Each structure stands twice: as C-alpha cells, then as structure tokens.
Amino acid sequence: MAETDVNEKIRKEEAMLTKNLPEDLILDILSRLSVKSLSKFRYVCKAWCDLITDPDFAKMHLTRSLATNTNLILILEEHQKIFSVDFDVCEQEAAVKLDHPFKSPIGYLILASCNGLVCMFDDDGVVSLFSKKNVYDTFLWNPSTRTHKKLPFTPIEFPINAGYAHVTAYGFGYDPTTDDYKVIRVLQFYPRNGLFRDSKYIVSEVNVYSLSTNSWRRIKDIPFLSIEHRLGVFTNSAFHWVVYRKTGDMGPNTAPNVIVSIDVKDDVYREVPLPDFVDDTFHMAIGVLGGQLCMLSNFSRVCVELWVMKDYGVRDSWEKQFSIEQPLVLGYFDKYIRPICYSKKGEVLLKTSPLVEKCPGAMVLYDPHNGRACNLTPHDSWDIVSIGSLISLDAKDGAE
Numbered sequence: 157m158a159e160t161d162v163n164e165k166i167r168k169e170e171a172m173l174t175k176n177l178p179e180d181l182i183l184d185i186l187s188r189l190s191v192k193s194l195s196k197f198r199y200v201c202k203a204w205c206d207l208i209t210d211p212d213f214a215k216m217h218l219t220r221s222l223a224t225n226t227n228l229i230l231i232l233e234e235h236q237k238i239f240s241v242d243f244d245v246c247e248q249e250a251a252v253k254l255d256h257p258f259k260s261p262i263g264y265l266i267l268a269s270c271n272g273l274v275c276m277f278d279d280d281g282v283v284s285l286f287s288k289k290n291v292y293d294t295f296l297w298n299p300s301t302r303t304h305k306k307l308p309f310t311p312i313e314f315p316i317n318a319g320y321a322h323v324t325a326y327g328f329g330y331d332p333t334t335d336d337y338k339v340i341r342v343l344q345f346y347p348r349n350g351l352f353r354d355s356k357y358i359v360s361e362v363n364v365y366s367l368s369t370n371s372w373r374r375i376k377d378i379p380f381l382s383i384e385h386r387l388g389v390f391t392n393s394a395f396h397w398v399v400y401r402k403t404g405d406m407g408p409n410t411a412p413n414v415i416v417s418i419d420v421k422d423d424v425y426r427e428v429p430l431p432d433f434v435d436d437t438f439h440m441a442i443g444v445l446g447g448q449l450c451m452l453s454n455f456s457r458v459c460v461e462l463w464v465m466k467d468y469g470v471r472d473s474w475e476k477q478f479s480i481e482q483p484l485v486l487g488y489f490d491k492y493i494r495p496i497c498y499s500k501k502g503e504v505l506l507k508t509s510p511l512v513e514k515c516p517g518a519m520v521l522y523d524p525h526n527g528r529a530c531n532l533t534p535h536d537s538w539d540i541v542s543i544g545s546l547i548s549l550d551a552k553d554g555a556e
Contacts, residue, residue, distance in 0.1 A: 183207070187217045190227055190242075191272075191300040191544035214546035218271055222447075225500040227544035230519070231274065231299065233266050240299055243499070243541065257295050257304040264293075268328040268387055272545025273298050275328035275339060294339065296367070298547055305549040307365055310372040312343060314361050320345045325397060329390020331420060337367040338420050340388065340395050342378060364420055375423040378416070391444045392468045394419045396428065398440050415442060415451070431463050431474035443495035445504070450477075452495050452506075457482055460493055462504065478524040496541050505532070505541065 186194065186208065194217070198205045207213055221227040228243035232251060239251035258264045258276055267275040277294040297304040325342040345359045360377040388395040394417040415428040430440075430451070438453040438461075449465040451474070460480045466473045496505040499521065506520045506529075519532040519541075 183213070183216070187213070187220050191217075191546060194546065195300075208546070211548075214548070218543070218545045218547065221543055221545065222271075225498045228497065228499070229299070229542045229544055231266065231269070231540050231542055233264075233539050236264075238266070238299075240542075254299050255302065256299075257297055257306070258293065266539045267326050269540050269542035270328055270330050270337065270390065272300055272543050272547050273328075273337065273549070274540070274542055275326070277326070294365075296337065296339075296549055298545065298549055299542065300544045301546060301548050303549040305367070307339065308370065308372065310341075310363055310365075312361055313374070314343065314345055314359060320347060320359075322346075325386050325388060327388030327390055327395040327397075329395065331390075331393050333393055333421065334368070338390070338395075339365040340418065340420070341365075342388075342397075344378070362418070364423075375418075376425075378418070379425055385441070389442055389444050389449070391447060391449050393421050396442055396449060398442055413440075415440070428465075429472050431476070439492075441492065441494045445495055445498055450495050452493055454493050462495060480522060480527075480529065 186197065186204075189197070194208050198208045229240050230243055230251075231254075232239045238254045238256045240254055241251040256276070264276050264278055267277055269275070274297045275294070276297060294307040295304050296307065323344045323346075325344070327340040327342075328338070330337050341363045343361045345361075362375050362378055363372045364375055365372045385398055388397045390396070396415055396417045399414050399416050413430075415430065417426050417428055418424075419426070428449070431453075433453070438455045441452045441454070443450050443452070445464060449468060451463045451465075453461045453463065455461070459482060462477045462479075463474045464477055466475050492508070494507045496507050496519070498504060501523075502525070503521045503523045506522060508518055508520050520529050521532050522529040
C-alpha cells in the first residue's frame with residue numbers, strides 16, 4: 157500500500173473517532189482513565205497520541221487523579237525486586253514485577269513517591285559519600301511511564317573522623333509555586349561517646365536538589381537535634397520532620413516533641429506549633445492528606461488521634477479529624493503508625509508497625525464514618541503508595 161493511501165486511511169479513522177465528539181469532551185473522558193489504558197490508547201490514532209503525550213495533558217490527568225484519590229498504586233520491594241498492584245483491586249489481582257533503573261548490587265531503598273515519581277537511593281550511600289566515589293546513586297523514577305532520571309552526585313563537606321557517627325534523613329516533593337520537584341538530604345553528625353542529644357556537639361549538612369536545574373545546593377544547617385524519622389514529608393513548599401529539641405540525655409522511650417519545617421523557597425527553618433493536648437505522653441508521626449499537613453498522635457494502647465493543619469503558616473490551627481481506639485479497632489501496635497493518603501471512598505490509609513516483631517507491618521484502611529478498620533494487605537507489607545501519572549523523565553526503562 158502506498159504511503160499516501162496509508163496516510164489517507166489514518167485521517168479517515170481519526171475523523172470517525174472525533175466527528176461526533178467535541179475535543180474538550182474527548183479530553184475530559186481521557187483524563188479520567190488510568191495510565192495503563194492511556195498507554196494503549198496512544199496507538200489509536202496520531203491525534204490521541206499527541207494529546208496523551210502532551211505535558212499539559214499529563215498535568216491535567218494528574219490533577220484529576222489527585223482530586224479524586226484515584227489511580228493509586230501500591231509498590232513493594234522484596235529481595236531486590238519491585239512489584240506493583242492497583243490500590244483498588246489489590247486483593248483480587250496479583251502484583252506485577254517492575255523493571256526498575258536501580259542495578260546496584262549493594263541494595264537500595266524506596267524513599268517516597270510524589271505525583272507518580274518515586275525517589276529511590278543507594279542504601280550504602282553515606283559510605284560512598286565518605287570515599288567521594290561516584291557510586292552514590294539516587295534516582296527519580298516513574299513506574300507508570302517507565303522513565304527515570306539519575307541525580308548528579310554531590311559529596312559531603314564535613315570532615316569525617318572515627319569519633320563521629322551519622323544519621324541521614326531525606327525528603328522528596330513537588331513545589332507548585334515553582335513547578336519543580338525537590339529532593340533534600342540532611343546529614344547529622346554526632347560524637348560516638350553518647351553526646352548525640354546535646355546541641356553543642358551536633359553538626360549537620362543540608363543539601364537540596366532541584367529537578368528544573370538538575371543540581372544540588374547547600375543550605376544552612378538545621379538548628380534542631382536528632383531527626384526521629386528518616387523520611388520527611390513535603391507540603392506548602394516546605395519539608396517537615398519530627399525531631400528532638402531538648403539537650404541532655406533522652407532515653408529511648410522519650411517521645412519527640414517538635415515538628416520542624418524547612419521552606420525551600422527561602423531556606424527558612426521554623427518550628428510548627430502543635431495542637432493543645434491535656435496529656436503529652438504520645439508518639440508523633442506526620443504525613444500529608446489531601447495536600448494538608450497532618451499529625452497522628454499515638455497514645456500507646458489507648459487511642460490514635462488524627463489532626464489536620466488548617467491555615468498553614470497563617471494561624472497554624474489544627475483540627476481533630478477522628479480518634480481510633482486501641483486495641484478494639486487497630487489492635488496493639490507499637491509507636492510507629494503513619495498516615496499515608498485518602499482512598500477514593502474517603503477512608504484513611506495508615507501504615508503500621510505492630511508490637512509483635514514477627515508479624516509484618518500492614519496497610520490499614522480506616523473508615524471514619526463507621527469507625528471500622530481492615531488490613532488492606534494481610535500477607536504483604538507494602539512500602540509506599542504512588543499514583544499513576546504521565547509525568548515523564550529523561551531515560552527509558554527497557555523496551556516499550
């Protein structure tokens with residue numbers, strides 16, 4: 157068949173697909189579909205391919221998914237292999253193995269996900285930093301589009317000696333004010349002689365990566381003590397961690413008592429005020445729900461309370477969403493319970509770590525309307541929840 161005949165056939169097929177549907181209606185319909193379906197529909201016709209691969213359509217599709225809490229994906233790392241399954245059908249469908257970009261034999265950690273992009277890094281990265289060898293790999297990866305980007309290497313500047321140990325914390329997020337993705341790395345160094353709770357002996361080094369410039373920059377050191385959780389959460393153009401601030405000897409059962417934020421627009425640190433509690437004997441975890449900073453206060457073996465920040469940076473007012481009884485609803489869990497996201501039905505997904513060490517952690521769905529909770533994944537402990545998106549990065553993962 158001559159090339160002109162092929163082109164004419166394509167034009168006729170495109171005309172049949174679109175003659176009875178306005179363009180804005182087609183756009184609206186396609187924006188509601190999953191990435192898996194859209195990947196197939198790219199081959200329907202050239203017009204649809206151009207539309208689906210357009211960056212503006214990718215943002216529109218992502219915005220709708222975020223607003224409706226749809227296209228959620230569970231991602232699990234197991235024995236150096238990564239699997240995924242759709243959130244809404246995870247109990248009916250088997251997990252699918254993914255071809256990821258990280259080929260290091262050392263091992264890696266899945267850090268966090270934002271807008272469908274997953275940040276993962278070398279689990280032995282700090283040792284690599286000390287030797288200043290370019291083997292400290294960090295990737296941004298989209299499992300849905302099978303594209304990735306390797307971040308440039310940045311060594312540490314702190315002079316390392318045998319008398320110091322280290323703690324490393326990370327964060328990953330998207331800043332809508334600058335339309336940019338950010339990765340933050342916080343290294344805290346303290347003497348091995350046990351003075352790690354005294355600010356006089358704490359040294360830190362903070363670097364922020366920008367996807368738009370593909371570069372790292374050093375910002376001023378964090379003026380707070382030990383970071384409780386390795387992973388920070390990002391919202392309102394700032395990274396947030398739960399940290400200790402008091403000096404002196406703090407035992408392992410002492411609960412951290414500060415939420416600290418780092419604004420990446422102007423590199424300003426601030427302490428986020430907490431809700432007013434009658435009793436402060438709780439363990440704190442933070443997350444982002446519906447784009448808002450939230451805090452989960454775990455009163456061990458009594459109850460778990462979820463608070464959401466209203467008027468962030470203005471009045472910093474907290475609003476209590478609900479309280480969950482232990483063990484009647486959740487059972488006995490240790491201090492680590494973290495809010496993850498909302499489901500499309502309005503349930504809250506919680507990541508838990510149980511009191512019994514031999515029992516794996518679980519994703520728990522809690523319905524605040526009827527006060528019921530259920531284990532979403534009774535047999536597996538899923539690492540993160542991502543969202544299917546069309547956001548593309550530089551390099552391809554294997555064959556299409």
